Amino acid sequence: MKITDMRMETYLWPRTKPIRNGMYVYPNAGLNVVRIDTDEGISGMGLAGGIEEAPEVGKVISEHLRQYVVGQDPFDTEKIWDEMWQPKLVGRRGITTRVISGIDIALWDIKGKASNRPVYKLLGGYAEKVPVYVAGGYYEEGKGLEELASEMEHSVSMGARAIKMKVGGVPINEDVERVRVVREAVGPDVKVMMDANCAYRVYEAIELARKVEKYDLFWFEEPINPDDYKGHQLITQATSVP
Incomplete structure (x- = not known):
């Protein structure tokens, strides 16, 4: 062929x-x-x-x-x-x-x-099912906390057991509130992840991570530039959020 x-x-x-x-x-x-x-x-x-x-x-x-x-x-x-x-x-x-x-x-x-x-x-896989998550929680004109919560509730209603939301586009305390609203909307049994798309400096990422620890985040994706290995080490050492 x-x-x-x-x-x-x-x-x-x-x-x-x-x-x-x-x-x-x-x-x-x-x-x-x-x-x-x-x-x-x-x-x-x-x-x-x-x-x-x-x-x-x-x-x-x-x-x-x-x-x-x-x-x-x-x-x-x-x-x-x-x-x-x-x-x-x-x-x-x-x-x-x-x-x-x-x-x-x-x-x-x-x-x-x-x-x-x-x-x-062909790749040697054997599992008939794999865990997935629904990515969303983008910032959008006219989209407030109520709309964010409704979006995440809808994802869970479709069967999602894990969801990911965006952070880094508003002041840190506003994102903390967004994370709180999402956790309350989906309940304690759904995994919640947040993704900053490398928007933060190290100290900002640490501040956000510490403030949302109580909301049981499953992971914090791309807090800073992926090539900043030392920065990632500092963030990991400073918070319990993976």
Whole structure:
């Protein structure tokens, strides 16, 4: 089996209201779909997430990477990844990495279809179920504490046993109040996580974490820049929130 074509299709549409997290505003929603075709009529699809605000950049990167994909055996996922992962051009984060991830997902989709097996079986998985969480709690114009609580209650009513909310977009004490409202809305048996999208400095992250310890947070995601290893150590040592 050989790969005959690869392309990225971008779908973008405006949100009714922009949403934001601790760092960024998202006026649009979208999908970036990597499609890979083979000479045996099997096609794979993968999602290259997180590039909705720069789809033209994603398409250019996809076209550049096409030379490392077309003509290859789709089962050679490690080889293809290695050839795309050029140290001087590709880092461990950013749009290029996200496009490569979409390509890799599409290749595994082909492998699953060709083998007539779900991909988790090809990877050696055995569990029929995995724990999931619902991500939400974004900041939005006109969205107060009551609306935030209703959103989280709705997620739980659909069966969610874990939810994640955004922090870092308002003063710390306001976020403490938001966390309190969410915990009260979902009850003590639902896991609650918070995600700052790297919005804080170390001392700010410590202040927030200490103030919400009593609300039994399951984790505190991306409090600061991911490369600040010492900062993460200081936060970990200063609070009981994971």
